Amino acid sequence: MSQNEFTMKAKEWDSNPERRRIADEFAAAVEKTVDFTADSKVLDFGCGTGMVGLRFGKSVKTLYALDTSDAMLGMLRAKLSDEDFGNVQVLAVPLHEAGIPENSLDVIFTSMAMHHVEDLPEVLMLMGRLLKSGGKLVVGELLPEDGSFHGDNVVPYNGFKPDDLATMVEKAGFSTVSHHEHGIYNKPDKEGVVRQYGTFVLVGEK
Template identity: 35%
Template structure:
């Protein structure tokens, strides 16, 4: 089974895990404290899943677009958007075979718990830069380096979390400045800690 098929299968029950719901809420709250969110901002949530982060940010921004490789995840998000009659949320599928082409230009690109599933971050960070307006932001949440016990099966996990300094260096290489880092979620499970960081950065003007 491919990674995308696995996420397709998990989509229907994804939101039943209260830890995931809490994590997304706390990441959204940390983004809102860290960045000047406003009702005129155009936002992309990369690897949006069922939209847990997307829908927490939706009332605080102008429009928010979810992008994900899993059509199953996107369908759950679309059902929620219809159910809540939201008019400022849309979604599109990312295709691994076209190098995760992103559509549109944004003021802010967010992502939570997705980047450890992406093999090579350098081209993706350059893509984020190319799809941001000048001085636009990224706000990226993921695991600090972990010992391989976070997932039950690591075969489609490309990074066992990240060293914050190396992650920030890759953003800097892609043209982001004003980098900040903080812990967005204290994640304790089975007697172990899996903290989640939020790193923000700003696109340098040309």
């Protein structure tokens, strides 16, 4: 999806009930997988408006909220100005420009962002370097779909076969990788017909 598309959608992003449900369910999966502590440093990769990440802000030492959409981050910053979400550092740059020290993160989580990443193997390698030994990567993503999920917009990946993404994660240096199907994302296609798209959660441990 282009930056223009994200700009157009940013203001109504949080008002979509299906999107809120998906965020709630992925956040629950993260909580089930990760034991956050007051010393945890975590990254919400492709954070958007912070629908997932901000709920963990007060449970950790530092929450890095990274996205390259200025419009989405504008909505996130508005939330931060209205409410205390803890130590949230907003990063409006690609991951390789974020300046996060290697071996410093306890957790990286990301929801519905990986299929937008063109240089995914390289990004996964960098994530592996940023995580501490024993750190976890938690990914919420689409199962393979026919391209209709994004309508006329072209994205690098029309979902993933979980085993294929697991192989990519393993090649990036993660020693333990597991995944499971997670539910259904209901979304209208470009003709307005609501279609069902399968999702999964993948967990990698460094």
